[in-house]
Amino acid sequence: MANYPLSGYRVVDFSWVWAGPLLGELLADMGAEVIKVETNKRLDSARLTPGRSTVGPETDFVFHSINRNKLGITVDMLDPRGLALIKELIQISDVALDNFSPKGLKKLGLEYAELSKVNPQLVAISLPAAGQYGPLYDIVTYAPSLGALCGYSSLIGYPGERVLGEQTPYLDVTSAIHGAFAVLSALYYRERTGKGQYIDMAQIEVGASVIGEAFMEYFLTGRVLGTVGNRSPTMAPHNNYRCQGEDRWVSIAVDTEEEWRGFCDAMGNPPWVKERRFSDKFNRQRNLEELDRLISAWTLGYSNYEVTDVLQRAGIAAAPCLDLTERFSDPHFAARETHLQVEHPATGVDIIAGIPFKLSATPGEVRRPAPMLGQHNDYVFRELLGRSDSEIAQLIEEKVIN
C-alpha cells in the first residue's frame, strides 16, 4: 500500500453540499479512508446542481471534484437498524464529520455524547453556521448569510460605496480548511493520550478570524472598516486594470519606491509619472482615482499576460485575473497539475481540482473518482461490518441500505 500521511485512518463523513465535503476531501487527499454516508431518500444537493446540462445524480462534475477519493454508502439513518450499522462503523473509525444543524444532529442521534459511547477515542467535528450553542445556534443559512453575520460581507464593495457582499461559498471553503486543521490537531492529541474529543466549529467564527485585522482596527481605533474595494493601506497603485480583449484584467501591486520607479520604466515613463501628485506613496494614495485612470490607459494597449510579463521582468507584482477556462490553460497551473483529468464511470473524463498542497515525500493524489450512490455498500457492510450476503440482501429489501 502506498504511504500517505493519513494511511490507516478512517473517517465517517455525514456532511453534504459544500463545507463538510471539502473538509472530507482534504482528509481523503491525504490518504484517509473517507466513507461518505448518503441516502437515496434525500440526495446530496451537490449531486443535482440546477442548470447542469447533464442529468441524474451521477454526472455532476462539481460533486465529482469535491468528493473524489471518498467511498460512498447509502443507508437510512432514520431507521434504527440503519443507525445501528452506522454506530458499528463509528466503532471502527477515527473521525466523524458533519455539517448538520445542531437540532438535526440530535434528531439523528449522532451527537458526540452518543457517538463517544461506542468509541471514546473518536474525534468528531460539526461545522454548522453558528456552532452548537449561543442565541443563533439554530439559524438556517446559506453561504452568503455566513458572510453577512460575521462582518465579512460588510467589507465587500467599491471603496466607500454600497455593500455588494459575498455571494460565493467563500467561507464554506475557509471553514473546511480550518476544520481539517482542527481535526488533525485533535488526532495528534489522541495519538499521545488516547483521548478523543469533540470540535464545535461555528462557520461565522472562522469567518471572523480571517478578517481579524478589521476587528483589531475597531478595538484599537474605534473605526469601523467598511467597503474597501481593491485598496491597500500601504500600496499604491494596488488595483485590477482593464486590458485588451473582452472583460480582461490584470492585477498590479506596487509596494516600494524602487518598485514605483521600475513600474514607470516599464510603462516607458509617460510624462504624468513625474507629476508631483504621484511623487511618493502618500501622494499616490491621495490621487488614486486619477492614478488608476492613467494606468488603465496604458494597460488597455496590451493583453493581461503581456502586462504581467513586462511588469514581472521589472520586479513588479502583477498577474492576470483569470476565468475558468483561462486557469485551465495557464502554463503555470498546467506545469503544477493544478487541475486534473480523471476518469469517472458515469461521465468518461472529468476535469477536477488538483491537490491543494504539495508534500514532497508523501504527495496526495487522486486514487479514485467520487463514489456513485452506494458504490461501496458491499465493502463497508460485508467486509468492514461482517454482514453476510443474505443479511445485506434483507437490509436492501427493507430499504435500510438504500
Place this chain on the structure above:
Amino acid sequence: MAEQALSGLKIVEYGNFISAAYCTKLMADLGAEVIKIEEPGSGDESRRHGPFLNDEPHPEKSGLFLYLNTNKLGITLNVETKTGQKILKQLLKDADVFVENNPPKKMADLGLDYASLKEVNPRLIVTSITPYGQTGPYKDYKGHSLNTAGLGGQTMRTGEPEREPLAPPLSQSNYQSGAMAATATMGAIFARRSTGEGQHVDISEAEVWATIHLGHGVHLGVFEGRKSIRSGHRTISVYPWCILPCKDGYMCLIAIQGFQWKRFLEAMGTPEWMPDPRFRDRIMVALEHADEMDAMVEALIIGKTKDELFEICRRDQITFAPVRGIDEVAHDSHFAEREYFVEKDRAKTGVLKYPGAPYKLSQTPWQFNRPAPLLGEHNEEIYCGRLGYSREDLVKLRKGGII
C-alpha cells in the same frame, strides 16, 4: 499550563507579513511552541502595517502584528549573515517544523533550501508558503494577495459587471494559504510518524484559490463554456440571492427553496404583485426582472431595521440575515455568549480585545496564554537558555547586527 492538542511540537517561523504568521498562529493557539524570527531593528512588516493603537504608528502597536502573533516567542536574527544562518540551523536541529514564506530564490541563495535543511535535521518538516509555489514558470514572480487572488480566480467572481473585478479584502489569499499550510503541515507530521522523516510542504497561494476554492467549476468552463460571473450585489442564478438596503444598513436575502421566499413575502404583508405570473419563476426573475424586483423588495424592507427584519426571519425560519458591520459583530450577543472575543494585557498596548477561537476543542481548548512578543523579547531565553550562548556572546551578536 494545561496540555493542549499540539503541546510538544516545536516550530520555528521565518516569515514576513501574514501567511506564515497565520499558519503558525493557528498552531501556537493550539499549544505548539512557536519561535518567531524577525529582522533585527525593523521586525516583521506587519509591525508597520497597522492599524495602530489610537492611530499612532509604532512597531509595538500594530493590530495586524498583535493579532497574528499570539502565543509565540519572538527573537531577532539576521538570517542574511553567515552567523545568522548558523544560529538558525542550530535552532532547527531540535525543531519539528520550519515555516517560511520567502521567495524560493532567496532561500536557495541563503543556503536554506529544503535539501540543505534536510541535512541539518532529516526529521524537520519545512513548510514554504509562496505566492505561486516552489515549481512552475511563475515560481520567481512577485505576488501579493491581490495578484494571487486574481490568478487563482477568486477576483473574477466579485464586483459590478462593467467595472473592475474585486479581489477579496484584507489579504485573504494570505489567510487561505496560511490555513492550508497549517493543515498540510499536520499531514506531514502524521506522515513522519510512519516514515520517520520530514519533508517539504509546498503551498502556492494562487493554487489554493485555483483548487479547493475554485477548481471544482473548471470542468464547466472547459466543456460547457461557463464563465465566472460577477453581478454586483446579487447573483443571476435565482431570486432572491442579493444584498439590499434596509433602514439602517443592508440585508442579505437568499432563498433557494420557494417556500422560504413565500414565507418572507407573507411576513411582509403579502404585496399585491406577489401573484404576478412574471414573478413566479424565480430563475427568470433573476435573469430578466431583477432590477424591478429589487425596487419592490427594497420598498418592503426600507422602513425596517436589520434587527426588526432579522427577528421576523428568525421567527418564521426565513433564511435571510443582516449584514453586520464590524462593530456590530464585536458586540453581538451570539459571539459574546460563545466568548469569541477575548481580552489580553500586554506591555506597550495595555488590555486589548482580540478575535479568538475559530473552533472549540472540548478536551484541549484554544488558549490565549501570551500576547504577541515585543521585538526580540525572548532573545535571552532562546539564545542563552536554549542554545547555550553567554550574555557576552549576546552583546557581541547585537553589536554585529546579528540579533
